[in-house]
Amino acid sequence: MQYEVEQKYAVPDRVMLELQLDKLGIVWGETVQQRDAYYNHPARDFAQTDEAIRIRTSAGKHCITYKGPRIDQTTKTRQEIELPLGPPATSDAAEQLLAALGFTYVAVVEKTRRTGTLPWQNQPLTIAIDEVAGLGTYIEIELMASEESLSVAQDVVQQVASKLQLQGSIRVGYLDLLLSDSHPQ
Secondary structure (H helix, E strand, O other), X not given: OEEEEEEEEEOOOHHHHHHHHHHHOOEEEEEEEEEEEEEEOOOOOHHHHOOEEEEEEEOOEEEEEEEOOOOOOOOOOEEEEEEEEOOHXXXXXXXXXXXXXXOEEEEXXXXXXXXXXXXXXXXXXEEEXXXXXXXXXXXXXXXXXXXXXXXXXXXXXXXXXXXXXXXXXXXXXXXXXXXXXXXXX
């Protein structure tokens, strides 16, 4: 079983943060537009169970992702199952499938994401700097881990956050921030 170990922070100064990451040796990838359409389960409220299901469109590619409830109190660690979808028609079919099963559309999160890989203690961390429509700028520090390596992955993610002097970890997703009355900028 794969888990996503993640920490998210609001970014007050993007230029300074990117300079810090450059000094640490990040290898930047492409910047892409992402559109995440979220759905709610027909028999249980994902807002209450701390789960999510979304269909993501990014750089012409589509995937459907399930995220399980968080399993710790420090990082945003949760099971993640992601399935690639084919061309746009497949994404449309996935939306129709969810609707036929009783899932209801909740909202869309749109963002511009710049990703990079940061080698840290022989671990390839994924760094994402997101400009989220309606919210602002955020950084996500992420590492995929097996159940056996969760503790190490959590430590590595926290070490990088500390090295970048990030404060005020946000343990909810962008959808929750958008739907809440107040959110950190």
